[in-house]
Amino acid sequence: MMRKNIGTWIMALIVAAMIIVPFGLPSEQWVNLVSLILIWALFAIGFDLAFGVTGMLSFGHAALFGTGGYALTILTISYQIGFIPAILAAAMVGALLALGMGLFALRVSGLFFALLTLALAQMIYILASNKLRALTGGLDGIPGVPRPDLFGIDFYDNRTYYAFVVVVFLIGLALMALLRASPFGRALRAVQANDTRASQLGYNVHALRQSAFAVSGAYAGVAGALLASLMFYISPQMLHWTTSGDVLIMTVLGGKGTLFGPILGVAVFELLKEELSQITQYWYGILGLIFILATIFLRNGIAGLFEGRDDGQGGAQ
Amino acid sequence: MSTIIIGLSLSFLLFLLSAGLTLIFGMLGVINFAHGALYMLGAYVSFQVVQTTGSFWMGLLIAPLIVAAFGALIEMAALKRVYSRDHIFQLLLTFGLILVIDDATKLIWGLDYKQVPTPALLTAPIKLFGSHIPAYRLFVIAFGAAVSLALFLILDRSKWGMIIRAASSDPDMARTLGIDVNRVRTGVFALGSLLAALGGAITAPLVPIELGMGFSVIIDCFVVVIIGGLGNIRGAIFASLLLGMTRAIGYTYATEWVELMTFVLLIGTLMFRPAGLFSTKGRAA
Numbered sequence: 001m002m003r004k005n006i007g008t009w010i011m012a013l014i015v016a017a018m019i020i021v022p023f024g025l026p027s028e029q030w031v032n033l034v035s036l037i038l039i040w041a042l043f044a045i046g047f048d049l050a051f052g053v054t055g056m057l058s059f060g061h062a063a064l065f066g067t068g069g070y071a072l073t074i075l076t077i078s079y080q081i082g083f084i085p086a087i088l089a090a091a092m093v094g095a096l097l098a099l100g101m102g103l104f105a106l107r108v109s110g111l112f113f114a115l116l117t118l119a120l121a122q123m124i125y126i127l128a129s130n131k132l133r134a135l136t137g138g139l140d141g142i143p144g145v146p147r148p149d150l151f152g153i154d155f156y157d158n159r160t161y162y163a164f165v166v167v168v169f170l171i172g173l174a175l176m177a178l179l180r181a182s183p184f185g186r187a188l189r190a191v192q193a194n195d196t197r198a199s200q201l202g203y204n205v206h207a208l209r210q211s212a213f214a215v216s217g218a219y220a221g222v223a224g225a226l227l228a229s230l231m232f233y234i235s236p237q238m239l240h241w242t243t244s245g246d247v248l249i250m251t252v253l254g255g256k257g258t259l260f261g262p263i264l265g266v267a268v269f270e271l272l273k274e275e276l277s278q279i280t281q282y283w284y285g286i287l288g289l290i291f292i293l294a295t296i297f298l299r300n301g302i303a304g305l306f307e308g309r310d311d312g313q314g315g316a317q
Numbered sequence: 318m319s320t321i322i323i324g325l326s327l328s329f330l331l332f333l334l335s336a337g338l339t340l341i342f343g344m345l346g347v348i349n350f351a352h353g354a355l356y357m358l359g360a361y362v363s364f365q366v367v368q369t370t371g372s373f374w375m376g377l378l379i380a381p382l383i384v385a386a387f388g389a390l391i392e393m394a395a396l397k398r399v400y401s402r403d404h405i406f407q408l409l410l411t412f413g414l415i416l417v418i419d420d421a422t423k424l425i426w427g428l429d430y431k432q433v434p435t436p437a438l439l440t441a442p443i444k445l446f447g448s449h450i451p452a453y454r455l456f457v458i459a460f461g462a463a464v465s466l467a468l469f470l471i472l473d474r475s476k477w478g479m480i481i482r483a484a485s486s487d488p489d490m491a492r493t494l495g496i497d498v499n500r501v502r503t504g505v506f507a508l509g510s511l512l513a514a515l516g517g518a519i520t521a522p523l524v525p526i527e528l529g530m531g532f533s534v535i536i537d538c539f540v541v542v543i544i545g546g547l548g549n550i551r552g553a554i555f556a557s558l559l560l561g562m563t564r565a566i567g568y569t570y571a572t573e574w575v576e577l578m579t580f581v582l583l584i585g586t587l588m589f590r591p592a593g594l595f596s597t598k599g600r601a602a
Contacts, residue, residue, distance in 0.1 A: 104588075107587050114348075118536070119536055119539055126576050130576075282420045284419070285424075288413045288416025292417070296398050
C-alpha cells in the first residue's frame with residue numbers, strides 16, 4: 001500500500017512536470033507535442049473509465065471522439081455558436097452517442113461488447129465518409145475549425161491554446177479523480193470485479209454500465225473537439241478504427257484502471273511515434289510489437305512499474 | 318441468377334472465415350482479431366507463389382500451408398503465454414498482431430494493388446439457366462462446400478476431432494489420458510489460420526489485393542458470428558448465407574447502401590434476438 005501511494009505521487013509529479021516544462025521552453029515544438037498528449041490523455045482517461053474501471057472493452061471509441069470533433073466544427077462554422085457552448089455540446093453529443101451505442105452494444109457482454117462497438121463505430125465511419133457528405137465534407141473533411149474566442153485572448157497562438165488545453169485537461173482530470181473515488185466509481189469497480197455479485201447487492205448493473213459509457217463518451221467528445229481545434233481540421237480519419245486502437249494501446253501501455261497510467265501511456269505512445277516515425281515509415285508495426293510485448297510481460301503497464309501491482313488484479317472478472 | 322451465384326460464393330467465403338474464427342474461439346476461448354490479417358496474408362502469399370510458379374493451383378495449395386505455419390509460430394511464441402489470463406488480454410494481443418502483420422506486409426509487398434489472374438481453366442463463362450455465370454464463381458462455391466464438408470468430417474467424425482473436443486472441454490482430463498494439449502492448441506490455431514488463408518487465396522482472383530482487405534472482412538465475420546452465435550456452426554452457416562445474399566442483392570439493386578445493410582442486419586438481430594439467432598442460452602464470453 002505504501003509503495004502504491006508513493007508510486008501514484010511519482011506519476012502525478014511526472015505528469016505535472018510534463019505540463020509545466022513547455023511553458024518555460026522557447027521552442028514551440030514541445031508546446032504542440034504536449035498539447036497533443038494532453039488532448040489524447042483526456043480521451044484516454046475517459047476511455048479507461050469504461051475499460052479499466054468498469055471492465056467494458058470498447059472498440060468503438062473513435063466514433064465518440066470523432067463525433068465530438070464534428071459537433072464542435074459544425075456548430076461553430078455553420079451555426080456561429082461560441083466555442084465554449086460548442087465544446088459543451090460536443091461533450092453532450094459524445095455522451096448521447098455513447099448512450100445510443102450502449103443501447104445495442106450493452107445487450108451483449110464481455111468480448112461481444114468489443115465486437116459490437118467496433119461494428120457500430122465502423123457504421124458511423126462509413127456514414128460520415130459517404131452518406132452524410134453534405135454535413136461532414138466526406139473524406140476531404142472540413143478545414144478551418146476555429147480556436148476559442150474568450151476575453152479577447154488570441155488562441156490562434158499555439159502557446160495560449162496550450163494554456164487553454166491545460167485548463168480543460170486539469171478540470172477533466174480533477175472531475176475524473178472525484179468520480180473514481182465516489183460511491184459511483186466504487187460501484188463501477190464492483191461491476192468489473194463481479195457483475196453477478198454487484199447485481200445481487202442491489203446495484204443496477206445495466207444502468208451503471210450505461211452511465212459509465214456515457215461519461216466516457218463525454219470525455220471522448222471534448223477531447224475530439226479540442227483535437228479538431230488544435231489541428232484546424234477534421235476528417236473521418238478521427239472516426240477510423242485505428243483511433244479506437246490507438247487509445248486502447250495507450251491505456252494498456254500506461255496501465256488500465258489507474259488514474260495516471262493512461263496519461264503516461266499517451267505520453268510514451270506519442271513520444272515513440274514522434275521518434276520512430278522519423279526513423280522508419282513502419283513505426284506502427286514496431287509499436288504493435290511493443291504493444292504485444294507489453295501485453296505479455298507488463299500486464300499492469302507503466303503504472304505497474306511505479307505501483308508494483310503485478311498480482312494480476314484489475315483484470316475484468 | 319448471377320445474383321444468386323455471386324451471393325452463394327460470397328456466403329461460402331464468409332463461412333470459411335467465420336468457421337476459422339469460431340473454431341479458434343470454441344477450442345481456445347480466443348477471439349482472433351488478426352483473423353482478417355491472416356486472410357490478407359493468405360492472399361499476398363498466394364500472389365507471391367503464383368508469381369513464382371506461374372500456377373494458381375500451387376498458390377491455393379502452398380499459401381495456406383505457409384500461413385498455417387506462421388499461425389502455429391504465433392501461437393507458440395505469444396498466445397500460449399496469455400491463455401491463463403482474462404480473455405481481454407488475448408484480444409489485445411491479437412489486435413497488436415494486426416499492426417505488425419499489416420506493416421510487415423507493407424514492407425514486403427509495398428502499397429500498390431496486386432492482382433492474381435483467374436486460372437485459365439475457369440475463365441470461360443458457363444451458361445446456366447439462360448444466363449452466363451463466371452466459372453470461377455461456381456468453383457468458389459464448390460470449393461467452399463468441399464472444405465466445409467471436410468471440416469465437418471474432421472471435427473465431428475474423426476479421431477482428431479475427438480481429441481480437439483476433449484482438449485477443449487476438459488484439458489486436465491485430456492492431459493491425464495496422454496494427450497499433448499499444448500500441441501492440440503497449436504494445431505487448432507494453425508488450422509484456423511489455414512482456413513483464413515484459404516479464404517484469402519481463393520478470393521485473390523476476384524478482388525484487388527490490398528492492405529485494407531483484412532479489416533473490412535473481419536467486420537463482416539464479426540457480424541456473422543454475432544448474428545449466428547459464436548461457436549455455433551449451424552448459426553454461422555445461416556448467418557453467412559444471410560449476409561452473403563444480402564450483399565449480392567444489394568450490389569445488384571442498391572449499390573450505395575450495401576455497406577450499411579450489413580449493419581442494419583446486425584442491429585435488427587440484436588433488437589429482436591440479442592443472444593443471436595440460434596443461441597438458446599445467454600451470451601457471455
